Amino acid sequence: MIQSPEVFVRSTMAREGERGATWLAELPAIVDELLGRWECVPDGEVMHGGVGLIVPVLRMDGEPAVLKVSFPHPGNRYEPDALTEWGGRGAVLLHERDDQQFAMLLERAQTPTLAQVGTGDEVATVAGQISRRLATPAPPHLPRLQEQADTWEEQLRQEAAELPHVLSTYIVSAALATVHELARDQPGTLVHGDLNARNILKADREPWLAVDPKGWAGDPASDCGTLLKSRSVVLVEEGELRTAIRRTLDIFTEASGLDRERARRWAQLSAVQAAFSGRRRGFRRARQGAELDRLVALVDELAVILTAPD
Known part of the structure; x- marks a missing residue:
């Protein structure tokens, strides 16, 4: 039976508590059953993402693949639907699925992510x-992002009133305006939902392939916020953040064919939401201490930069 990596065990337990402990205890048997059913054998070191265990495998014909089993959570429910719809177009292929176990057999991409090996403008270009x-x-x-607009507005107003923060009324009002003007009436486009450089892998069939989609229907410009938040951690160490963020926004929207102003507004909303959620719950990178303070200050700065149109 497989053994879950210790880091994955600790993070799952910290996040999910008793439910996580129960699932982790059952996970080796789940993996063994799926390996048998889908006629695969393990082929390498067990890996993990934020919520899923990833087992490199070989199929009966010798084709490399990965078995992914995620913690059962509504946010993971529509990943196989998105991958099925794309059919390998810009994303990994889905070979098999077991929705009850939140499990998939997927095309195996390479290990390096765009975040690890992408240089300079390449990250924004490839993501676009x-x-x-x-x-x-x-x-x-698929669930519609516009159905979350009321919740987003309520959370923004509540957190702005309850949490200590340094964001001006103008910045919060700009985020609320985006909810009113963009979030409530969105196109029915399939949206990745977590398009950042860590979720784009080098591959053999295509140069780069996306993984870990949320599978929502909405405005693809909304994915710009995830990209800019994740890139800001790197860009702030490389020079003047305002210039770097604007350049990243320029390159991403040109490569994606998205409206730049629309993408900027979505990214500003995402930064403001992150500024509040970071104060309330922390980030995956840090839940407390000096690193959390640094990340909160960074998303505050990002919100300021993205509030002013160029």
Whole structure:
């Protein structure tokens, strides 16, 4: 039986508590059953993402693949639907799925991510190209991002009133305006939902392939916020953040074919939401201490930069 990496065990337990402990205890048997059913054998070191265990395998015909089993959570439910719809267009291929176990047998990409090996403008260019390729009509059963607009507005107003913060009324009002003007009426495009450089892998079939989609229907420009938040951690160490963020926004929107102003507004909303959620719950990178303070200050700065139109 496989053994889950210790880091994955600790993070799952910290995040999910008793439910996580129960699932982790059952996970080796789940993996063994799926390996047998899908006629695969392990082929390498067990890996993990934020919420899923990843087992490199070989199929009966010798084709390399990966078995991914995620912690059962509503946020992971529509990943196989998105991958099915794309059919390998800009994303890894889905070979098999077991929705009850939140499990998939996927095309194996290479280990390096765009975040690890992408240089300079390449990250924004590749992410934009992937975004363009993934922009297909969403299946009608997928959840609509516009249905979250009321919740977003309520959370923004509540957190702005309750949490100590340094964001001006103008910055918060700009985020609320985006909810009113963009979030409530969105196109029915299939949206990745977490398009950052860590979720784009080098591959053999294509140079780069996306992984770990959320599978929502909405405005593809909304994915710009995830990219800029993740890139800001790197860009702030390389020089003047304002210039770097604007350049990244320029390159991403040109490569993706998205409207720059629309993408900027979505990214500003995302930064403001992150500024509040970071104060309330921390980030995956840090839950407390000096590193959390640094990240909160960074998303505050990002919100300021993205509030002012160029």
